[in-house]
Amino acid sequence: MRRTVSGTCTALLTALGLSMATASFGATVTQAAECKADALGTSRTIVVDPKEHSRIGTMQYGETLPLEDHEVVLTFDDGPLPAHTNAVLETLAAQCVKATFFLVGRMAKEFPQDVRRIHDAGHTIGTHSENHPTFFGKLPPERMSSEIDDGIAHVSAALADPSQLAPFFRIPGLRRGDLVEAELAKRGLMTWSADFPADDWRHISSTQVVNYALSRLEAKGKGVLLLHDIQARTQAALPVILRELKTRGYRIVHVVPATPERPKTVTVPAQWVPYWIHGPNIAAKTPSGFVFGVAETPLHDAPRSVRSVWLARQKMAPRASVHMLQPSNAPLLGKTARTDISAAARQRSLARLPGSHPVRVSDG
Numbered sequence: 594m595r596r597t598v599s600g601t602c603t604a605l606l607t608a609l610g611l612s613m614a615t616a617s618f619g620a621t622v623t624q625a626a627e628c629k630a631d632a633l634g635t636s637r638t639i640v641v642d643p644k645e646h647s648r649i650g651t652m653q654y655g656e657t658l659p660l661e662d663h664e665v666v667l668t669f670d671d672g673p674l675p676a677h678t679n680a681v682l683e684t685l686a687a688q689c690v691k692a693t694f695f696l697v698g699r700m701a702k703e704f705p706q707d708v709r710r711i712h713d714a715g716h717t718i719g720t721h722s723e724n725h726p727t728f729f730g731k732l733p734p735e736r737m738s739s740e741i742d743d744g745i746a747h748v749s750a751a752l753a754d755p756s757q758l759a760p761f762f763r764i765p766g767l768r769r770g771d772l773v774e775a776e777l778a779k780r781g782l783m784t785w786s787a788d789f790p791a792d793d794w795r796h797i798s799s800t801q802v803v804n805y806a807l808s809r810l811e812a813k814g815k816g817v818l819l820l821h822d823i824q825a826r827t828q829a830a831l832p833v834i835l836r837e838l839k840t841r842g843y844r845i846v847h848v849v850p851a852t853p854e855r856p857k858t859v860t861v862p863a864q865w866v867p868y869w870i871h872g873p874n875i876a877a878k879t880p881s882g883f884v885f886g887v888a889e890t891p892l893h894d895a896p897r898s899v900r901s902v903w904l905a906r907q908k909m910a911p912r913a914s915v916h917m918l919q920p921s922n923a924p925l926l927g928k929t930a931r932t933d934i935s936a937a938a939r940q941r942s943l944a945r946l947p948g949s950h951p952v953r954v955s956d957g
Contacts, residue, residue, distance in 0.1 A: 628689040633835050635691045636664070636844035642857040643760050643783030643850060646865055650786025650817055653769055657788050659864035660815045664846045665838060667692035668787065669822035670721055670763060673700055673707035681822045682714055684831045688839075691847035692716050694822065695763040695785070698723035698744030705751035712757055717849050719761030719785065720744045730770025737773055741780065759850045761785055783850070788816030788867075791830070799829035806834050810843070813869060 628634070639658060648654045658666055667685075669692060672678040685692060694711050696718060701708045712718055723743035726732055732740065741762070749755035762782040764773060769786070777784050789809035793802045806818060820827050838845070851857040 628687065631839075633688040633690055633839040633845060635689060635847050638691075638847045638849060640849055640851050640855055640858045641783065643781060645857070646783070647778055648774065648784045648786070649865075651788050651867060651870060652790075653767060653786040654784075655870055656865040657867055658817060658846070658848060659858075659860045660846060660867075662814050663841075663843045664815045665810065665843050666817045666846050666848055667820065668695065668763070668785065668817060669693070669820050669827075670695045671697055671700070671725065672822040673704045673711065674823040675704055675707050677825060677828045678704075678707055678822045679710070680828045681831055682710060682716075684828075684835065685716070686714060688835045690835060690845050693719060693759075693761065693785075693848055695719045695721035695761070696744075696748050697721050697725050698747035700823075701744075701748040701751040708748060708751035709753075712752055717759050717761070717847065718748065718752070718757070719759045719763065720748050721763050722765050723747065725765045727766060728768055729765045730768045730773050732773075734772065734776075737776060741776060741782075761850065785817070787819035788813060790819040791827075791834075793821050793824050793827045793830065797826065799826040799833075802826050802830040803833045803837070806830070807837055807841075811841075813867070815867070 641658070646656060649657050651657050660666065667690065669678075669681065672694060673696060694716055696708060696711075698720065708718070720741075721744065722729065722740045724740060726736075726740060729737070729740070745755075745758065749758050752758055760780075760782050762777050763785045764777075767786055769784075774784060789806075789812075791802045791806035791809075793805075797805075806820075810816065810818065820831070822828075849855070
């Protein structure tokens with residue numbers, strides 16, 4: 594069944610407390626009144642049940658979201674970082690586009706106001722661990738659990754309402770493993786990989802980011818695009834990507850989790866298996882010589898404050914067995930109030946995730 598949301602702007606829907614996500618598979622979403630008449634817009638919203646489809650993204654898994662030809666889901670990792678995340682949000686708003694953000698817990702703790710800004714703009718918020726460890730799938734079980742749970746706790750605390758956090762998780766660096774996937778499944782979390790990246794974590798130009806994103810999309814015709822909202826190159830590339838998507842006839846799809854009040858979109862299993870799984874393998878490959886998710890070194894002429902922060906975090910990394918993400922032109926991070934991420938707090942955050950099954954966690 595198809596239902597069309599029409600004649601009502603996004604701002605009014607928000608004021609009435611309604612959600613575009615109640616639209617069923619194939620429903621269209623009217624552009625917000627404040628957007629330009631020629632904005633790309635968000636064509637429809639898919640409501641997913643993490644319990645039924647717990648792992649998506651053909652870079653690693655055999656399923657992806659049930660997209661039609663020329664449909665794209667935009668995702669952003671590693672934020673929030675005000676210097677770039679806010680510009681990304683403004684670009685998305687100007688084009689009436691909704692996306693999914695996978696936030697790092699420590700970044701959410703430092704910039705809670707930007708977590709709320711992402712939420713208030715109507716985007717979906719998932720998590721991306723507490724500290725973004727480089728080799729997530731190889732962490733000791735206790736460390737892995739705390740990375741998952743602390744990240745959820747900090748993003749939940751920033752939102753002030755854990756029920757607004759989607760049970761979506763992207764493994765840092767896409768470094769999957771049986772143990773981490775089992776831990777995520779126990780918590781009722783949906784593991785997101787992607788169908789293609791734009792390589793925007795590498796030392797490349799914004800033009801190259803655009804070319805990677807569009808060429809890989811054109812090769813498949815649809816899919817989940819992986820970007821990073823902490824990069825200046827992504828900030829610069831995004832307006833061009835969105836403009837080209839509209840010119841080439843692509844449509845943006847928003848994804849939200851099912852809840853008791855918001856039933857899942859009705860689909861059939863075949864819609865979750867894209868044609869390329871059975872055809873030639875054209876999945877995007879990470880170029881050799883680059884490690885996905887490794888922090889970039891600040892430029893030699895970067896401000897002393899930026900280099901000092903980066904060096905301090907490198908010294909901390911061996912003790913914590915993680916490498917913090919830090920973009921090359923990040924501002925000096927200010928002090929913030931401590932957040933309660935005790936075992937009890939993590940349990941409360943997990944318990945309020947829609948459809949979650951929290952597990953017992955230790956103080957370690």
